[in-house]
Amino acid sequence: MQPQAVIFDIGNVLIEWQPERYYDRIMGPERRRAMFAEVDLHAMNDAVDRGENFRQKIYDTAESYPEWRDEIRMWHDNWLELATPEIPQSVALLRSLRATGVPVFALTNFGIGTFEIAEPAYPFLSEFDRRYISGYMGVIKPDAEIFAMVEADCGLPPASLLFTDDRADNIAAAAARGWQVHLFEGPEGWAQCLAHHGLLEANAA
Structure with missing residues (x-):
């Protein structure tokens, strides 16, 4: 048809849409791999894509992982650099x-x-x-x-x-x-x- x-x-x-590329640049591939292994950032993003509040979801996730708090917040604060x-x-x-x-x-x-x-x-x-x-x-x-x-x-x-x-x-x-x-x-x-x-x-x- x-x-x-x-x-x-x-x-x-x-x-x-390459979040890993952004984080490789700002924190280096080794630390990025460690963060992505510990934190399911794509599942976090799926929740945003389903309609959850963008800032709240990212910031709540960041608070759950103090070691990566600043980096996770970048998903919100610098989002356009990921996309x-x-x-x-x-x-x-x-x-x-x-x-x-x-x-x-x-x-x-x-x-x-x-x-x-x-x-x-x-x-x-x-x-x-x-x-x-x-x-x-x-x-x-x-x-x-x-x-x-x-x-x-x-x-x-x-x-x-x-x-x-x-x-x-x-x-x-x-x-x-x-x-x-x-x-x-x-x-x-x-x-x-x-x-x-x-x-x-x-x-x-």
Whole structure:
């Protein structure tokens, strides 16, 4: 089926999301590995992505690990440095799709507080036809509920949705609902996928 809408993940598709890289830079790889081994920072971030208060969740976690308190607080205080830079070729593909009239949605694990930081820093985040932000929805990928919520809201058949995400578990969850999917490993491959579906020219990226 010809896709009737294209759905982008945001982290590591449109914006690089590499907390480990940030912490390697500010504390060194060895100490960073020790902190990440002791503190489940990604689970902490998942709670934010489900809608918990950004500052409170990070600061509460920091208080539970006094040895790492200052570093954990940086997840909040310096968050934009963890989510950078944008991926220009992907942004160009988003804009090319919209210019040709293809509806483009976002489906992303993103907190309420973090999205409020990201949106003014990355103007293209306001350019989607529809945005499905997990923090506002109260559920995160790869939970089947979030995909069902997208289907119910947009009213399009699952088989007509083309979705890209950098995580295989999210891709598998979407495919299980009948979505067309592409595992994002770089904008060049994504451009080829869009060309294969007749949505953009092959050299769009």
